[in-house]
Amino acid sequence: MLTQAVDTALAKIGAASPKDLRQEIGEIGLWAPRFGKPTRHTTGLHVIREAIRREHKLHILYTSLAETETERVIWPVALAFFEGVQLVAAWCELRADFQHFRVDRIASLETLGIPYPRTRKDLARQWEQARASERPRGREPLC
Known part of the structure; x- marks a missing residue:
């Protein structure tokens, strides 16, 4: 899920960037590894x-x-x-x-x-x- 989101975001940024920056985008050091099988518990x-x-x-x-x-x-x-x-x-x-x-x-x-x-604002601060x-x-x- 996160890996796919990172890949999608980088692809969109790369497509909108000048050609000279595209190589640098691929080397920014952003890593979102997959650890095991992703689960989706969206119930609730x-x-x-x-x-x-x-x-x-x-x-x-x-x-x-x-x-x-x-x-x-x-x-x-x-x-x-x-x-x-x-x-x-x-x-x-x-x-x-x-x-x-x-x-x-x-x-x-x-x-x-x-x-x-x-x-909630007070709770979040606490x-x-x-x-x-x-x-x-x-x-x-x-x-």
Whole structure:
């Protein structure tokens, strides 16, 4: 998925660029490798996106890596897309903390129609701060 998107974007940029820049575009060092068979778990993504847009809570049945099922009420903040996996970053009422949930491990989900007690913008800022505080000292992100 990402590899195809990168290839398509570079092809379009190359087609619109002057001939002398086309060679340089091919040597920019952009790499999006394929790791295993890509999976597409798009079931429920539209519900998650809508909950993020409307700032509504979701009720999910989640299966952990250890195969433990838990029911959770989450306040989705963001979606992240990686090659073969999608994550939901959310405030989890059960853990009273920000958690990341793999979409392919969400067995069921439903919108509760209940707004978050804070705005998504505020939650996103708090999530970013929480992520920054979890980074090992002396190690800055690569991007």
